[in-house]
Amino acid sequence: MGHCDKNQSQPWLFHLLPAASINIDGNQSGFYALERFIQTFLALHKYKMKNIAIIGTGNMGAPMSVNLSEAGFTVNAYDLVTEKLDALTPHGINKCSSHEEAIRNADIILTMLPSGDEVKDVYYRHVSQSGDTKSLLVDSSTIDLMDAKEIHSAMKAKGFSMLDAPVSGGTIGAANGALTFMVGGDPNDMKDASVIFDVMGKTTIHCGLGGMGQAAKMCNNMMLGIQMASVAEGFKLAQHCGLSDEKLFDVATQSSGNCFSLTTFCPIPGIVATSPSSNGYQPGFSTELMLKDMGLALNAANNAGLKLQTAITAKEIYQAFSDQGNDHKDFSAIFTSLQSSLNARTGEE
Ligand code: NAD
DSSP states (O other): OOSSSSSTTSOHHHHHHHHHHHHOOSSHHHHHHHHHHHHHHHHHHHHOOOEEEEEOOSTTHHHHHHHHHHTTOEEEEEOSSHHHHHTTGGGTOEEOSSHHHHHTTOSEEEEOOSSHHHHHIIIIIIIHHHOOTTSEEEEOSOOOHHHHHHHHHHHHHTTOEEEEOOEESHHHHHHTTOEEEEEESOHHHHHHHHHHHHHHEEEEEEEESTTHHHHHHHHHHHHHHHHHHHHHHHHHHHHHHTOOHHHHHHHHHTSTTOOHHHHTSOSSTTTSTTSGGGGTTOOSSBHHHHHHHHHHHHHHHHHTTOOOHHHHHHHHHHHHHIIIIITTSBGGGHHHHHHHHHHHHHTOO
16 A cells, blocks of 8 residues: 555556546537547556646645546545545545645646645645655646746756646536646646646646746736626616616627626626526635735736736725625625615615
C-alpha cells in the first residue's frame, strides 16, 4: 500500500472500467462519454500523466476530482477540512492526510483554493519543500494577477514548471466536465496538462505567459459584472416606463443589447426558466465570488494606473448588496436591490 489510504495499489487501468460502465448508457450522452473515455485512455497512455494530486476539494475541486477519478486517473486529494475528503472516497479518490502525502509521486499537482494567500502557502511551504520538480504544477484557483506572476517566478526558480489555469463555468460546469480553462505558461506544459483539462472541461485556451490565464479570467469576469449591472438597470428603466419585462427581453435578445446576462442569467424571475432568478436567486455565481473578482480586476487596474469608472461603480453595487447580507445569493439578484432603491425614492412598498 502506498502513502494514501485507498486504491493506491490498484493499476490505473482498473479505474477506467467503472468509468465506462457508469457513463455508457446507450443514449447520445453515452456516446459522448465513450468518446471521452477513449480520448482519455489514449491520452493517459501517451503522456503517462496518471497520478494527480488535488489540493482543495471544495465546491469546485470536489467535482473536478470526481471527473478525473472516473476517467481513470489516480487522484490523491487533500483538503484542510477532512469531511470534504470523506465524501470523495466512494468515487475512488484517495484521501490523504497532508499536503505532502498528496503530492508525493504526482505527475500533476492541481490546486483549487480560495485565494492567493492559500495558493502561496501550499506552493511555498509544501510543494517547494517536499515536492518533486518532475511534477507539473497547475493552479486553477482565481487569484490576484501579481500573486500569480510571483508564484510562477518563485516556482520556476525552484525548478518547477507551472501553469495558471483558472476556470469559467462554475459548479455546474465542474460537475459536467464542461469548464473553460484559461491558461498562462509554456504551451508545451499546457499540452501535457491537456490530458486533465480535456476531462474536466470542454474548452482550453492558451492566453500567454505565466499569469495571463488569471488576466483573462479577471477581465472576462469584470465585463460580466458590469454587464449584469447594465441589464438589471435596463429592466428597471423599462418597468419605470411601463414596458413589460417580456417585451424588453424579446427585443433586446434580438437586438444590440443581447448578452450572457440576459440570455442565460436573466435577472428577472420567470423569463428564462434555467436562470438563477427563476430559482429564488440561488447561485449560479454568488455575489461573494463576483465581488471577489471585481476586486481582483480593480486591484490590477490600480497597479496599472488605470481608473475604470464603470467597474468601480459596478463593484460598489455588489459591495452594497453584499453588505446587506446577500453574499450567497446569485449576483443577478442585485436587480432586487435596484428595486428597493427605487421604492425607497418613490415611497412605494
Ligand atoms: P471553496 O471555498 O468551496 O473550496 C476551497 C477549498 O480549499 C476548501 O474546501 C478549503 O477547505 C480548502 N483549502 C483552503 N486552504 C487550504 C490549504 N492551505 N490546503 C488545503 N486545502 C485548503 O471554493 P470553490 O468555490 O471551490 O472555489 C475555488 C476557487 O475557484 C476559488 O479561487 C474561486 O474563486 C474559483 N472559482 C469558483 C467558482 C464557483 O462557482 N464556485 C467558479 C469559478 C472559479
